[in-house]
Amino acid sequence: MYDCIIIGKGPAGISCAIYLKRFNKSVLVIGKDFGSLEKATVINNYYGFKEISGIDLAKKGVEQALNLGIEVITDEVLEIDGLTVKTKTNEYSAKTIFLATGKTNKANIKGINDVLVSYCATCDGFFFRKKRIALIGYGSFMEHELEVLRNFSSDITVFSNSITNDENVIDGVVELLNVDGKKIIKVNDKSYEFDGIFVAVNNDSLAISKHLGIITDNNNKIEVKNYETNIKGIFAGGDAIAGLDQVSTAVADGANAAVVINKYLKEE
Amino acid sequence: MYDCIIIGKGPAGISCAIYLKRFNKSVLVIGKDFGSLEKATVINNYYGFKEISGIDLAKKGVEQALNLGIEVITDEVLEIDGLTVKTKTNEYSAKTIFLATGKTNKANIKGINDVLVSYCATCDGFFFRKKRIALIGYGSFMEHELEVLRNFSSDITVFSNSITNDENVIDGVVELLNVDGKKIIKVNDKSYEFDGIFVAVNNDSLAISKHLGIITDNNNKIEVKNYETNIKGIFAGGDAIAGLDQVSTAVADGANAAVVINKYLKEE
Numbered sequence: 184m185y186d187c188i189i190i191g192k193g194p195a196g197i198s199c200a201i202y203l204k205r206f207n208k209s210v211l212v213i214g215k216d217f218g219s220l221e222k223a224t225v226i227n228n229y230y231g232f233k234e235i236s237g238i239d240l241a242k243k244g245v246e247q248a249l250n251l252g253i254e255v256i257t258d259e260v261l262e263i264d265g266l267t268v269k270t271k272t273n274e275y276s277a278k279t280i281f282l283a284t285g286k287t288n289k290a291n292i293k294g295i296n297d298v299l300v301s302y303c304a305t306c307d308g309f310f311f312r313k314k315r316i317a318l319i320g321y322g323s324f325m326e327h328e329l330e331v332l333r334n335f336s337s338d339i340t341v342f343s344n345s346i347t348n349d350e351n352v353i354d355g356v357v358e359l360l361n362v363d364g365k366k367i368i369k370v371n372d373k374s375y376e377f378d379g380i381f382v383a384v385n386n387d388s389l390a391i392s393k394h395l396g397i398i399t400d401n402n403n404k405i406e407v408k409n410y411e412t413n414i415k416g417i418f419a420g421g422d423a424i425a426g427l428d429q430v431s432t433a434v435a436d437g438a439n440a441a442v443v444i445n446k447y448l449k450e451e
Numbered sequence: 452m453y454d455c456i457i458i459g460k461g462p463a464g465i466s467c468a469i470y471l472k473r474f475n476k477s478v479l480v481i482g483k484d485f486g487s488l489e490k491a492t493v494i495n496n497y498y499g500f501k502e503i504s505g506i507d508l509a510k511k512g513v514e515q516a517l518n519l520g521i522e523v524i525t526d527e528v529l530e531i532d533g534l535t536v537k538t539k540t541n542e543y544s545a546k547t548i549f550l551a552t553g554k555t556n557k558a559n560i561k562g563i564n565d566v567l568v569s570y571c572a573t574c575d576g577f578f579f580r581k582k583r584i585a586l587i588g589y590g591s592f593m594e595h596e597l598e599v600l601r602n603f604s605s606d607i608t609v610f611s612n613s614i615t616n617d618e619n620v621i622d623g624v625v626e627l628l629n630v631d632g633k634k635i636i637k638v639n640d641k642s643y644e645f646d647g648i649f650v651a652v653n654n655d656s657l658a659i660s661k662h663l664g665i666i667t668d669n670n671n672k673i674e675v676k677n678y679e680t681n682i683k684g685i686f687a688g689g690d691a692i693a694g695l696d697q698v699s700t701a702v703a704d705g706a707n708a709a710v711v712i713n714k715y716l717k718e719e
Contacts, residue, residue: 198498198699205496228473230466230702231499231508233515240499247501427706431466434498435703438695 184276185211186448188268190260190391191283193220194430195421197244198437199281199444200253206445211275212248213268215259217241218285219422220430229430240430261327262305263395266416271323278451279444282412282419283437284388286428287403292319292382294359298366300380303393304331311335311379317342317368319357320383324390328383340377342370388423400425410440411447418444452544453479454716456536458528458659459551461488462698463689465512466705467549467712468521474713479543480516481536483527485509486553487690488698497698508698529595530573531663534684539591546719547712550680550687551705552656554696555671560587560650562627566634568648571661572599579603579647585610585636587625588651592658596651608645610638656691668693678708679715686712 187203189196192214200210223237232240248255258270267276301307304318304327312335318328319342332339341352353370359380360367368375383390389403398406398413405412405419412419420436422428455471457464460482468478491505500508516523526538535544569575572586572595580603586596587610600607609620621638627648628635636643651658657671666674666681673680673687680687688704690696 194498201496201498227515227519228469228706229499230462230469230698230705231497231503231511231515233511233518235499243499243501247495247499250501251495427710429703429706430498431706432703435697435700437498438496438697438699442695 184278185209186277187211187279187281187444188213188266188275188277189281189283190214190263190268191218191285191421191423192245192248192255192257193217193241193283193285193421194244194433195285195423195437195440196281196283197248197255198434199283199420199441200248200255200437201251202438202441203444204248204251204253206441208445208448210253211277212253212255213258213260213270213275214255215257219428220285226430259323260391261324263391263417278416278448280417281440281444282388282391282397282405282417282423283421283433284391284419284423286422287389290319290382290384292357292359292384294361295382297361298359298380300359300382302382302390304328304381304383305394306396307379307381308332308335314338314378315376316340317366317375317377317380318383319343319368319380325383328381332381340375342368388419410436410443416447418447452546453477454545455479455547455549455712456481456534456543456545457549457551458482458531458536459486459553459689459691460513460516460523460525461485461509461551461553461689462512462701463553463691463705463708464549464551465516465523466702467551467688467709468516468523468705469519470706470709471712472516472519472521474709476713476716478521479545480521480523481526481528481538481543482523483525487696488553494698527591528659529592531659531685546684546716548685549708549712550656550659550665550673550685550691551689551701552659552687552691554690555657558587558650558652560625560627562629563650565629566627566648568627568650570650570658572596572649572651573662574664575647575649576600576603582606582646583644584608585634585643585645585648586651587611587636587648593651596649600649608643610636656687678704678711684715686715 186208189212220237227234262269316339355370358369404425410418420440421433454476457480471478488505495502530537584607623638626637672693678686688708689701
């Protein structure tokens, strides 16, 4: 049982871990990659670095945390259940969780705004019991969602390029269509109708938040009040919440959130 | 005429300059030293640096700013009059000012809390016209305050170790006493009574703020609302305002304040 599990090993996550460690709290940082920071080839507006690539900065951050005795593991979070974090390989519990999951990469699917889709099998699978379900996605998170959906229906079609040994998998560029309220997926010049369409392209902040029942705003940012989400014990910061989406501000979010979390731990 | 003059070349000041420069604004950074950062021998909680001294980090910050074409000068601000900044050597005007003046080092004078003292000759000198005035301090700022006080009274005693060619200067460890409402300065076993006592140990955020009529809180922090002070066109961030007093948060203050200042410049 950790005092805090931090999801995300970017600037907000690592900065929060550093401060919590200083407050003598037990911390576990879990991250699968460096998100949008990996795409930044040159950063020259983060104080102290004349010029550094996002990936180099991210690596320095992890090294710094390890050097301070902080546990940082590379793993993918598939689900958070209460205050238990389920990853691809393990399960961890904590008194608090800090979501530093970064920006939401909205699924780049044509027509995604025209059709009502779901981003959380656990939340919405029930509404499509014994109905025709489509699941669009890839990777471990998609497989996790598929497992969940199988509890509700056996009529599931997967649109993916990552599962090949299954006859119900269609590989191709999908397009979503809303035809008189009917949910249509068009791929390889064929059209399929479904009752429910689930998207699981990446288990980013949006997916994790939806699973937890966390309130997000119109930009898919987690709504917080002084870093506290609407779910008790769960906090968020960095690009996952509204702000400048900068390393500078993510680092401060981490530090400030650590103070809030430390106070919460004392009071509970 | 600059878009913004930034007072302070520490993390908040430099970070703000970097972001304003990115917004294509003309910026001048003026700083006399690195304040409390100079005293930090080891910093290991600022994201990206496993271990660095405060002075090394501060120097990296200035180098970074210079590298981005930002004007950074080492000079001491003696007074801000409206939106004109008067330093020891020059005078500069701007549309906005960002105070990144760091922590206030409260004068380490015995009894300072027992006696009502003033930190601003321009503000309070008038109340002691032709009265007995004491001025405790050193350096350029003290000399500046002395010049101002001479407009109001010729009966001025300076307690300092930095002016030696003046017979009205007393050198020694001063103690303030409140004896039945009388303002007494005790030094070298002698006691002196004054009508007004001025303190000018350092022209830090507190002194500058008092001069400007900026509202500060009980901890001598500048009160801001989204980085705006109560004086139009003047903003503040970093250790000069309430917060964690950390590099992490100062850097974010700089970035966030730059956004606010940029918006202000657009609207004016």
